[in-house]
Amino acid sequence: xxxxDLLPVLIGAPVVVAGxxxxxxxxxxxxxxxxxxxxxxxxxxxGAAATVVPPDxxxxxxxxxxxxxxxxxxxxxxxxxxxxxxxxxxGRLRRLRERLARSGSPLGARLLTVLSRDHLGEDDWxxxxxxxxxxxxxxxxxxxxxxxxxxxxxxxxxxxGTQARAVLxxxxxxxxxxxxxxxxxxxxxxxxxxxxxxxxxxxxxxxxTGKTTTVGKLARVLVADGSTVVLGAADxxxxxxxxxxxxxxxxxxxxxxxxxxxxxxxxxxxFDAVKAGRADGADVVLVDTAGRLxxxxxxxxxxxxxxxxxxxxxxxSEVLLVLDATTGQNGLQQARVFGEVAGVTGIVLTKLDGTAxxxxxxxxxxELGVPVKLVGLGEGPDDLAPFxxxxxxxxxxxx
Ligand SMILES: Nc1nc2c(ncn2[C@@H]2O[C@H](COP(=O)(O)OP(=O)(O)OP(=O)(O)O)[C@@H](O)[C@H]2O)c(=O)[nH]1
Numbered sequence: 001x002x003x004x005d006l007l008p009v010l011i012g013a014p015v016v017v018a019g020x021x022x023x024x025x026x027x028x029x030x031x032x033x034x035x036x037x038x039x040x041x042x043x044x045x046x047g048a049a050a051t052v053v054p055p056d057x058x059x060x061x062x063x064x065x066x067x068x069x070x071x072x073x074x075x076x077x078x079x080x081x082x083x084x085x086x087x088x089x090x091g092r093l094r095r096l097r098e099r100l101a102r103s104g105s106p107l108g109a110r111l112l113t114v115l116s117r118d119h120l121g122e123d124d125w126x127x128x129x130x131x132x133x134x135x136x137x138x139x140x141x142x143x144x145x146x147x148x149x150x151x152x153x154x155x156x157x158x159x160x161g162t163q164a165r166a167v168l169x170x171x172x173x174x175x176x177x178x179x180x181x182x183x184x185x186x187x188x189x190x191x192x193x194x195x196x197x198x199x200x201x202x203x204x205x206x207x208x209t210g211k212t213t214t215v216g217k218l219a220r221v222l223v224a225d226g227s228t229v230v231l232g233a234a235d236x237x238x239x240x241x242x243x244x245x246x247x248x249x250x251x252x253x254x255x256x257x258x259x260x261x262x263x264x265x266x267x268x269x270x271f272d273a274v275k276a277g278r279a280d281g282a283d284v285v286l287v288d289t290a291g292r293l294x295x296x297x298x299x300x301x302x303x304x305x306x307x308x309x310x311x312x313x314x315x316x317s318e319v320l321l322v323l324d325a326t327t328g329q330n331g332l333q334q335a336r337v338f339g340e341v342a343g344v345t346g347i348v349l350t351k352l353d354g355t356a357x358x359x360x361x362x363x364x365x366x367e368l369g370v371p372v373k374l375v376g377l378g379e380g381p382d383d384l385a386p387f388x389x390x391x392x393x394x395x396x397x398x399x
Contacts, residue, residue, distance in 0.1 A: 216248025232273025
């Protein structure tokens with residue numbers, strides 16, 4: 001599958017050719033490296049509930065920004081570092097798939113080794129089952145796959161490695177479910193009064209799973225495709241999270257709405273972000289949230305409040321749950337809780353590069369009944385890819 005197949009799936013918008021993207025997004029090529037640690041590229045106003053932080057470019061402030069910014073934005077532009085150019089998406093897909101193939105090969109290789117044996121005895125079937133369970137596919141899907149494989153082997157026989165691969169590919173693909181709608185809803189909508197409202201994507205999940213990083217990477221993808229984006233730093237629990245987000249944004253010319261105080265009301269920041277996005281005519285507002293809530297009631301209260309205030313300005317288009325693929329059963333437990341409290345519409349599975357347990361994709365989709373839409377495959381700024389079932393299964397099996 002190539003870029004033209006992929007991008008509409010990711011953002012539900014027309015594909016923009018690379019040259020046009022560059023023209024829209026980038027003034028100058030940057031290093032492409034990870035965001036700097038200081039995040040100190042914008043201005044902020046003490047005392048305000050939330051501050052609109054301009055990107056490092058001479059962008060006209062929005063009405064909301066103008067209320068809160070103490071000095072003209074253009075002053076920053078003189079000394080601002082150059083903007084990044086997000087990696088070309090065509091090359092990115094190939095690179096990420098190769099990485100997936102490397103990380104997933106233990107699963108695919110082990111399965112294929114067993115399945116290619118001459119006569120499959122019970123020990124071989126046990127080995128297959130164990131391999132699937134160890135890869136975090138989950139008990140139910142493992143049973144299904146075992147039954148399907150046994151049937152295929154009995155009916156058709158598996159003569160050689162090529163045939164074994166074809167059978168396995170078909171069955172794994174069925175488990176991952178290519179029919180699920182994995183498109184991200186990032187198209188602006190219309191308010192009751194007929195005015196244009198941005199698509200609002202809220203990102204939730206336990207701390208450390210990669211939420212802020214994912215919001216930053218996603219902003220790059222959207223910007224690269226020609227969308228205008230505003231970020232909302234509603235993870236007010238950890239002060240550094242707002243700095244981190246602001247840094248991601250400023251690298252691609254995206255403004256961040258944040259609070260200047262630790263522990264500020266996340267709902268107020270989220271509201272201000274959506275309001276700024278609306279005033280700004282942005283296409284998408286991405287809202288980062290905190291995940292450090294001790295119990296389910298607290299989580300429900302906080303996410304419920306954020307959702308309520310956001311929807312006063314614009315409906316929520318997506319609630320993306322970020323899960324760390326390396327956490328296995330813990331991740332599934334988290335998924336269950338967030339699924340109950342947050343109305344999750346899609347899953348982002350991060351750190352797939354750090355595990356051979358790609359089977360978690362299947363388990364988590366089953367657990368929540370919503371599709372994996374994006375996968376994180378590294379710490380680099382462009383290591384986020386739309387989840388593509390065929391590429392994923394091919395990655396697991398190795399090309
Ligand atoms: N290897 C790898 N690392 C990742 C990936 N995504 C995120 N990370 C790393 O995971 C760590 C945590 O990421 P954050 O984005 O800060 O996590 P968070 O969920 O926002 O955490 P809090 O702000 O504490 O709630 C960082 O070191 C990221 O670089 C990925 O796909 N692969």
